[in-house]
Amino acid sequence: MDENKMDIIASLAKRRGFIFPGSEIYGGLAGTWDYGPLGVELKNNVKREFWRASVWERDDTVGIDAAIMMNPTVWEASGHLEAFTDPLVECKTCHTRLRADHEDELTRHMDEHRAKGESATWTEPRTFNLMVEARLGVIEGEKDTVYLRGEITQGAHVNFKNILDTTGRKLPFGVAQIGKAFRNEITPGNLTFRSREFEQMEVQYYIRPDDHEAGRWFEYWKERRRAWYIDLGVKAQNLRFREHAPDERAHYARSAVDIEYHAPFGWKECEGIHHRGEWDLTRHTRYSKTPLSYFDEETGKHLTPWVIETSGGVDRAILFFLLDAYREEQDEKGRTRTVLALNPRLAPFKAAVFPLLRNKLALVEKARMLYNNLRSRTARDWMGPIAWDDRGNIGKRYWAQDEIGTPWCITVDFQTLDDETVTVRDRDTTKQERIHAEELGDYLADKLG
Numbered sequence: 001m002d003e004n005k006m007d008i009i010a011s012l013a014k015r016r017g018f019i020f021p022g023s024e025i026y027g028g029l030a031g032t033w034d035y036g037p038l039g040v041e042l043k044n045n046v047k048r049e050f051w052r053a054s055v056w057e058r059d060d061t062v063g064i065d066a067a068i069m070m071n072p073t074v075w076e077a078s079g080h081l082e083a084f085t086d087p088l089v090e091c092k093t094c095h096t097r098l099r100a101d102h103e104d105e106l107t108r109h110m111d112e113h114r115a116k117g118e119s120a121t122w123t124e125p126r127t128f129n130l131m132v133e134a135r136l137g138v139i140e141g142e143k144d145t146v147y148l149r150g151e152i153t154q155g156a157h158v159n160f161k162n163i164l165d166t167t168g169r170k171l172p173f174g175v176a177q178i179g180k181a182f183r184n185e186i187t188p189g190n191l192t193f194r195s196r197e198f199e200q201m202e203v204q205y206y207i208r209p210d211d212h213e214a215g216r217w218f219e220y221w222k223e224r225r226r227a228w229y230i231d232l233g234v235k236a237q238n239l240r241f242r243e244h245a246p247d248e249r250a251h252y253a254r255s256a257v258d259i260e261y262h263a264p265f266g267w268k269e270c271e272g273i274h275h276r277g278e279w280d281l282t283r284h285t286r287y288s289k290t291p292l293s294y295f296d297e298e299t300g301k302h303l304t305p306w307v308i309e310t311s312g313g314v315d316r317a318i319l320f321f322l323l324d325a326y327r328e329e330q331d332e333k334g335r336t337r338t339v340l341a342l343n344p345r346l347a348p349f350k351a352a353v354f355p356l357l358r359n360k361l362a363l364v365e366k367a368r369m370l371y372n373n374l375r376s377r378t379a380r381d382w383m384g385p386i387a388w389d390d391r392g393n394i395g396k397r398y399w400a401q402d403e404i405g406t407p408w409c410i411t412v413d414f415q416t417l418d419d420e421t422v423t424v425r426d427r428d429t430t431k432q433e434r435i436h437a438e439e440l441g442d443y444l445a446d447k448l449g
């Protein structure tokens, strides 16, 4: 299954409404994706889990939400206009542009030409800037070039003084953010893995400028972020750390480690932990002429904090959660059951409600009432939506919910009419238990704990 697992996931994502190609009816726009009705629930759940773990559960972080478009000098100061580049080569035969540092892509491209009896040679590599430009202003000819942010990071650093002034935070402290970023990727691909518009989730953690502190917090955040993926269901054996070689590091990084996921297309970066040192704050101090320093009450002096950053991709996390959760099982009759064993906290629907038979009015009415009550309870308590299904037979409904990861299916049957109990069927074990209808809300709240 591994080789075609990406095709399977892409097809399921499209068919069931998780992820659609962007602008599809116009032939698409390479590197853009739209999240459908189920995808947006999954995405919001992933972002909420990040926010919970990075802001709500901690007393040393705050959140922000900065603008996508920033004064262009931000990107000069941050070094992105000069150094945020990838090496590009062009195939002399078909003029396809590819990443010079992605050997697997180059080899595949060569092989395709060779199979057709053609030769394939490359131009010399040249550097290609990834920043996406936009034109801002109302008068043609007087519009200014701005950039759609290439990383969400700078929104935190340019607000360093505002955050200190308004919160009075003491070192160490973190600034968390989730938001869109844009990159002119040379070769977008592997579904949402490399897109041109994507979302990032980050913590910029400000610490004292000291090697021991940096080492300690770097290790702390590596472990903490890896544990976040495992807590949400990713198998530990599918994650590993990979340290960047010095010539591979981004221009702002003193050291960098990737959390990688074992995808069907190889071990791939899921999130980066970077020691950014004083790079951002000193550069913005110099370019903006606004001192971005911290007054140290212990020494009575100003210092420039260092930054340990955790930077993950929301879309990559979603892709890896889907890949990791997907499984096919044979039942006793040899039929294949497809299960998306997502952590219930991430699952788009928290439960589905069915009447046993759609042509028995008493069952349908009872199930509808129960569905409406449960839906308002789970909506009120931020648990998530509940699905309704009365098509086909129960077995088919179970399997349709398994394929989209719904953890529990609730069936109203004839016994319900007598004693108000329903069956609750578990997605992973397929076992059923009978519980009182009134307890359903607490049952879900408890399970989602």
Ligand code: GAP
Pocket: 150, 151, 152, 153, 183, 185, 192, 193, 194, 195, 196, 197, 198, 199, 200, 202, 269, 270, 271, 272, 309, 311, 312, 313, 314, 315, 316, 317
């Ligand atoms: N602020 C640091 C920074 O942006 P990065 O390693 O360039 O570091 C961080 O990006 C994360 O953003 C990556 O680990 C990845 O999950 C996600 N990401 C980067 N480029 C992406 C792309 N083209 N498509 C989807 N996700 C991307």
